[in-house]
């Protein structure tokens with residue numbers, strides 16, 4: 001199995017602090033890969049660098065055999081690499097469906113602006129997009145709430161909406177930043193099942209998460225980050241049995 005994403009020797013400093021320190025790891029195509037580690041290990045910074053939100057000081061990121069190092073997020077998204085955020089940024093005044101109808105205009109500005117020359121093209125595109133938004137909402141179980149205000153959704157439903165937003169972009173690789181945070185157990189089960197189904201459809205995942213139940217339930221492979229670098233990689237059982245990982249988490253009770 002070839003690597004879908006290859007991070008090589010990436011460092012990122014904030015002032016004197018090395019949030020990432022010569023970090024190297026890879027995510028395989030067709031797999032769900034967990035990125036775990038104690039608070040401040042650099043997990044979110046790594047997602048930010050991979051997805052183009054933050055430029056690394058050094059090192060490279062290759063996605064699908066292309067060098068995407070330092071490329072802006074919308075460009076990386078058009079190549080099929082998308083990410084969700086720890087804090088969901090739904091547009092509260094709008095309905096669930098309206099949130100999705102706006103999503104690609106935010107993320108694919110370049111693609112859409114090209115179409116603005118022809119109104120008919122725009123209308124066709126809007127109709128196609130509305131149909132796609134409906135299909136995605138059905139897929140993730142939010143269709144019945146399509147006309148509800150997005151701000152009235154529960155924490156878990158907002159995570160699903162965030163996932164729907166990125167699925168509209170027909171990604172190859174989805175990076176999820178703490179999908180379980182603030183999600184009630186019944187909905188968490190649904191999210192785990194959904195990720196399994198999407199994987200079966202051919203979507204690969206990278207998941208930053210503190211919830212070890214979720215990581216153990218769905219990850220094929222796990223990288224443990226500590227102090228900005230990849231401490232150890234392996235199956236969930238392997239990494240959680242490793243003394244170095246237990247040390248890194250000391251007091252957090254893996």
Ligand SMILES: Nc1ncnc2c1ncn2[C@@H]1O[C@H](COP(=O)(O)OP(=O)(O)OP(=O)(O)O)[C@@H](O)[C@H]1O
Pocket residue numbers: 014017018019037038039040041042043044045046
């Ligand atoms: N924009 C920033 N400015 C300054 N320091 C930052 C910035 N972003 C991250 N850091 C610091 O970099 C280090 C790594 O942060 P990061 O958020 O990547 O860790 P994390 O593993 O995701 O932590 P958590 O599990 O708590 O979310 C931390 O010490 C953090 O305070």
